[in-house]
Amino acid sequence: MSRALMIQGTGSDVGKSLIVAGLARAFANRGVRVAPFKPQNMSNNAAVTADGGEIGRAQALQARAARLTPLVDMNPVLLKPQGASGAQIVAQGRMIGQANARDYQELKPTLMPRVLESFARLKAQSDLVLVEGAGSAAEINLRKNDIANMGFAREADAPVALVGDIDRGGVIAQIIGCKAALDEEDAAMIQGFIVNKFRGDASLFDEGMRFIAERTGWRALGLVPYFDEAARLPAEDAFGLRAQRRDKSEGVLIAVPLLPHIANFDDLDPLKAEAGAQVVFLQPGEALPAETRLVILPGSKATLADLKALRDNGWDIDILAHARRGGRVFGVCGGYQMLGRFIRDPDGVEGAAGEAPGLGLLDVETTLTGAKTLTRVAGHALAFDAPFAGYEMHVGETAGADCARPVLRYEDGRADGAASRNGRVMGAYAHGLFADDALRASLLRLIGAAPSALHYEDRIEETLDALAAHCARHIDLDALWEMAR
Missing domain, CATH: 3.40.50.880 (Class I glutamine amidotransferase (GATase) domain)
Incomplete structure (x- = not known):
């Protein structure tokens, strides 16, 4: 029987995409046929698939981590922002039109069948499907007709591991706040939590992990240190570019x-x-x-x-x-x-x-x-x-x-x-x-400029292997496997 596990986050940019990529390579290294899946993505960083469509760049990277060829089923709904006109809507790899944010909310119910169809095809070919949510699990203002987070988890009966970002501060409130904001049935889909991007002495957060577990009733699955090599991998969106400055004095x-x-x-x-x-x-x-x-x-x-x-x-x-x-x-x-x-x-x-x-x-x-x-x-x-x-x-x-x-x-x-x-x-x-x-x-x-001896594609592979080892050290993979159903 194929299994599924969903990785949702307390917010955007908490590291969901990177964790899914690391887990995909880690489980693939164990001999598991693992496939990535993101029901709905919003990004102008896209990749062309082997079956002639397009998906989010992050899912293409996750497919590479799983040692698979990217397919349109891995990201059945892709929203590509176009400014004042809203976003271009790509369904199962093909552009189907444009919509502003409000109109898209009404369109989502028509997309859920395509999302579930793609998910079913991936499950039929895999031992484990790792599903990535979008934004925050607790976006209750968008809960109606949701296809990206709890709406999908409930429809597909996919248990959820929730990721919080300690680097931005307030991770205890992030995770406990998600539990408070969600209705009981949605909250019941979450089986455990991961605290991501930790810096420093991990033992100093032992009490924090226990407190979150006690207040939520969710299992502590791992405290993951900041992965410095993440910058070597393709980013999902352009937000980080707005803060970049020169990081070299020469060249x-x-x-x-x-x-x-x-x-x-x-x-x-x-x-x-x-x-x-x-x-x-x-x-x-x-x-x-x-x-x-x-x-x-x-x-x-x-x-x-x-x-x-x-x-x-x-x-x-x-x-x-x-x-x-x-x-x-x-x-x-x-x-x-x-x-x-x-x-x-x-x-x-x-x-x-x-x-x-x-x-x-x-x-x-x-x-x-x-x-x-x-x-x-x-x-x-x-x-x-x-x-x-x-x-x-x-x-x-x-x-x-x-x-x-x-x-x-x-x-x-x-x-x-x-x-x-x-x-x-x-x-x-x-x-x-x-x-x-x-x-x-x-x-x-x-x-x-003087070219270096850099072998770029080899470096991507080396970084994915390092990310997998990082996740395997700090996340309980056996617990994730048990949670998946």
Whole structure:
């Protein structure tokens, strides 16, 4: 009989995604066929699946931790925020429309059958399904029609382990407060609790663990120390980027404007891991540093809105001046579209219908269309004379004179991207390019940086193994197995 266990949290960013990834690898190491599942996710950091859909990046990482190929069933509902227009709704890997927050609440009951269908398929293939909740278990204002937390747990009869975050303070109140806020039937689904992100002497919190257990009646499953290597793994959302500052005093500077609807920003993680490079996210109102060697315009979930934000912050002026001085610019997906002469969204695919001139650094134009390209790709990066593997995830078609100098050539012969005549401005639709060690080394040499001996994909695997060992040391896996049903 297949089992299921749900990991819910006292709030957002308490470490649910990371714990599920660690538990997935830990149980897989025990020979358990384990699969990750998140009924509903909200993120613009997404991944293309083997079955041609898209899911949250965190679930793709959890699938990797479980040594599985990502599938759309692992995240049957994905909400991709688009600003004032609400969010794009992706159901079982495919975009089905847009809705604002209020309208979405009424839509949720129609999505529960799809959620349960995906869950049933995963259970049929697994010994254990690890289910991740969303936000807080105690969001009682959203309890009606809930598909993300207790609504799903009750419907699927999935017992719950509740995670609290001691690093932000008040973890005793977090966990006991959840018990107080939940109705009795929902609270009865919770079988135990985990205190996450502890720093210091663990024995000093022994009394805290006992007190929580006594007041809630829930089993203490583990006190988990802060996992410092978490920064090596792809993040689920962009909130952390808003607090990032330079963490190195040396290395060639790569600047990335922090756009309001930045998407798939894990493209930049391999460059951040290079000792010879500094990746700096420009905060709103912050000028482009004079010493910048490379500007990367990242992916966007609302390209026209982010192009306006680029101009509102004065970054367009900075980037154009940077290019005139001979600096390099690279655009990924939506960032590639912004580098062209014009972007048109006649049908309001990414928000309100409209059009706007781009930065004009590439002689191309883009028209956004309702058809979404979702596919894994591989081939040769012509601009860097290196192999690559990644994925396409975009709406829109781009054409123009500079497309005669493509950046990439796919295995099926298709070309992607465009380069300026002098080769200093480039863009392409494919995500994940910089994960290839040879391509990344070629890019770094172009901007005067010394490539390291980093094997990026190997480092991800090593970090997942370390995370699994960390979870196995500090969480009672046997108790979790017993709880699952």
